[in-house]
Amino acid sequence: MAGGGIVGGGGGRNYEGGVTVFVVFTCLAAAMGGLLFGYDLGISGGVTSMESFLSKFFPSVYHKMKNESGGQSQYCKFDSQLLTLFTSCLYIAALVASFFASSVTRKFGRKISMFVAGLVFLMGSVLNGVANNIVLLIIGRLLLGIGVGFANQSVPVYLAEMAPTKIRGALNMGFQMAITIGILVAGLVNFGTAKIKGGYGWRISLALAAVPSLMMTLAAVLLPDTPNSILERGHPEKAKKMLQKIRGTDNVDEEFQDLLNATEVANRVENQWTNITQPRYRPQLIICFLIPFFQQLTGINVIMFYAPVLFMTLGFGNEASLMSSVITGGVNVVATLVSIFTVDKFGRRVLFLQGGLQMIICQIAVGVMIGKEFGLSGEGSFSKGEANWILFLVCAYVAAFAWSWGPLGWLVPSEICPLEIRSAGQPSTSQ
Numbered sequence: 001m002a003g004g005g006i007v008g009g010g011g012g013r014n015y016e017g018g019v020t021v022f023v024v025f026t027c028l029a030a031a032m033g034g035l036l037f038g039y040d041l042g043i044s045g046g047v048t049s050m051e052s053f054l055s056k057f058f059p060s061v062y063h064k065m066k067n068e069s070g071g072q073s074q075y076c077k078f079d080s081q082l083l084t085l086f087t088s089c090l091y092i093a094a095l096v097a098s099f100f101a102s103s104v105t106r107k108f109g110r111k112i113s114m115f116v117a118g119l120v121f122l123m124g125s126v127l128n129g130v131a132n133n134i135v136l137l138i139i140g141r142l143l144l145g146i147g148v149g150f151a152n153q154s155v156p157v158y159l160a161e162m163a164p165t166k167i168r169g170a171l172n173m174g175f176q177m178a179i180t181i182g183i184l185v186a187g188l189v190n191f192g193t194a195k196i197k198g199g200y201g202w203r204i205s206l207a208l209a210a211v212p213s214l215m216m217t218l219a220a221v222l223l224p225d226t227p228n229s230i231l232e233r234g235h236p237e238k239a240k241k242m243l244q245k246i247r248g249t250d251n252v253d254e255e256f257q258d259l260l261n262a263t264e265v266a267n268r269v270e271n272q273w274t275n276i277t278q279p280r281y282r283p284q285l286i287i288c289f290l291i292p293f294f295q296q297l298t299g300i301n302v303i304m305f306y307a308p309v310l311f312m313t314l315g316f317g318n319e320a321s322l323m324s325s326v327i328t329g330g331v332n333v334v335a336t337l338v339s340i341f342t343v344d345k346f347g348r349r350v351l352f353l354q355g356g357l358q359m360i361i362c363q364i365a366v367g368v369m370i371g372k373e374f375g376l377s378g379e380g381s382f383s384k385g386e387a388n389w390i391l392f393l394v395c396a397y398v399a400a401f402a403w404s405w406g407p408l409g410w411l412v413p414s415e416i417c418p419l420e421i422r423s424a425g426q427p428s429t430s431q
Helices: 021-031 033-047 051-057 059-066 081-108 110-130 134-162 165-172 174-193 201-207 210-222 227-232 236-247 253-267 279-297 300-313 318-346 348-374 384-402 405-416 419-425
Strands: none
Touching: 021 033, 021 134, 021 165, 021 174, 021 210, 021 236, 033 081, 033 110, 033 134, 033 174, 033 201, 033 210, 033 300, 033 318, 051 059, 051 201, 081 110, 081 134, 110 134, 110 201, 110 210, 134 165, 134 174, 134 227, 134 405, 165 318, 174 201, 174 300, 174 318, 174 405, 227 236, 227 253, 236 253, 279 300, 279 405, 300 318, 300 384, 318 348, 318 384, 318 405, 348 384, 348 405, 384 405
16 A cells, blocks of 8 residues: 555555565464454354343343243343443443553553553453453443553554565555454353353453453563654664564664654654644545444444344344354454455455445345335244344354455554554544
């Protein structure tokens, strides 16, 4: 991607050096930050469909779900403001935290933001696992949101700055790949814990979020900081040695000089938020806002977050709804692999257009089927064949998102922003 002096500081030019084992493993380890977001996306929808969880924290929803009397709208079974608060408070916290994370990332380095993300997420997962009232549950969710905000801000920037230009797209998409793996693992965990007798399976599901948070925290401690970040903090010799190490060659003078030039420009910026609003950065500002904005408007969170609940309202049984979410999670992982191997070959624009068109077609088809069967009243049910078609269309929709708007929503903003506005440009992608 051209424009504005991208991550390497050289406008997308290819420099000396190859793809080293060190940089590949570094990027893969850092991308594990995506597990935080992915696991939470996948785990929450499954937990909110478990009867033991609903009866303890949301009894009104539980009674609606158990009400098998005729004439009940399938649209309103999970209509609860308290349940909505439980779901949405994470995103509110993540949005607010991402702006603070921007300053932390620039002043103290990418590693510190990643460490904060893992540590706060760990605290939130512990609170959720031991929660015995709704207040503790919400506080835990807020902490999870702070962790997600810091991770989503710092990890894509870290990956984009460490990766060589020629494979930056593939390595940066490791973050999206980790998100999809987290979603799939969460689906499998929910499918298993839902079978546990005694009504505590939801605690295991929520508490196991501590695993990706520990991985993130450990990665932040062990991984090196990026040459860009080291330069920003005034250590040119250390930055050059790190650049030589990750490129696998001592001949990095051209790339290092570009980094120095970009750092000098960045250091002259007193306030990155004021700087990004200047006319010369308007294209980057618009793209960094609109791409994540439309990424969210695709509706993917409805599928990834509420998949088990969605399938239950459409007439799937509890076990079938959890298994359907596992299937969509598996499709998500495979389709993200397609993107990793095609993004640098076909380019960002082609994937954006193809994926968007496929998603539109699938959404229209699902809407027509639901509208025809349930109408405005919300009363009805799908036959087995119709349910299978719905599952197929949802999987096709998820696949289109996973090889287009999903990974590109993180990749493109991190590519197009020059160093002096990169930390300000990235937070908009967090939500």
